[in-house]
Amino acid sequence: MEDFINISSKSAHWLKSKDGCTYQMRSLIYDSNFKLDKETLIAMAWISFPNLLTTFFVKESLFSLASAVGKPLQLDLATINNTRSNCARVKVQLDLLADLSKFVMMEIEDEKTKEINVVKVRIQYDHLPKYCTECILQGHSNEECRFFILSHVTLERKLQMRERQ
Numbered sequence: 001m002e003d004f005i006n007i008s009s010k011s012a013h014w015l016k017s018k019d020g021c022t023y024q025m026r027s028l029i030y031d032s033n034f035k036l037d038k039e040t041l042i043a044m045a046w047i048s049f050p051n052l053l054t055t056f057f058v059k060e061s062l063f064s065l066a067s068a069v070g071k072p073l074q075l076d077l078a079t080i081n082n083t084r085s086n087c088a089r090v091k092v093q094l095d096l097l098a099d100l101s102k103f104v105m106m107e108i109e110d111e112k113t114k115e116i117n118v119v120k121v122r123i124q125y126d127h128l129p130k131y132c133t134e135c136i137l138q139g140h141s142n143e144e145c146r147f148f149i150l151s152h153v154t155l156e157r158k159l160q161m162r163e164r165q
Ligand SMILES: [Zn+2]
Pocket: 132, 133, 134, 135, 136, 137, 140, 141, 142, 144, 145, 146, 147, 148
């Protein structure tokens, strides 16, 4: 038990093997979703709520709306300072493979009548990082994928060869 406490209290420790070499050992948190050959599709992106009433340009409301698509991280300066009235922007951490919704429903309770109104708020994705579903990688789209293009080129060549024969 004492050994276990000693090991886990250090982020890295050194092991001396029989052949005299020293190895560094680290405790890593195991994540079953983590795959070495696949890049995570978790990305940072800005989302906007165009046409949202400025009444709701408060962190709590915007974060709650943004949580519909991912983990809200921060508001942009214009939203904080209220210098742009037509849309609020929030930076979120989202999964590019997830079905990213275009709308979020917002319930607004009337303080006097206690009546609840449901408002459909549009979500705009400002700069979604490109990703390729062929390679499961960020940085390029399927259209730009060189593996995809390569396979197309070889297919075309094969067809041309067949036509010549
Ligand atoms: Zn690709």
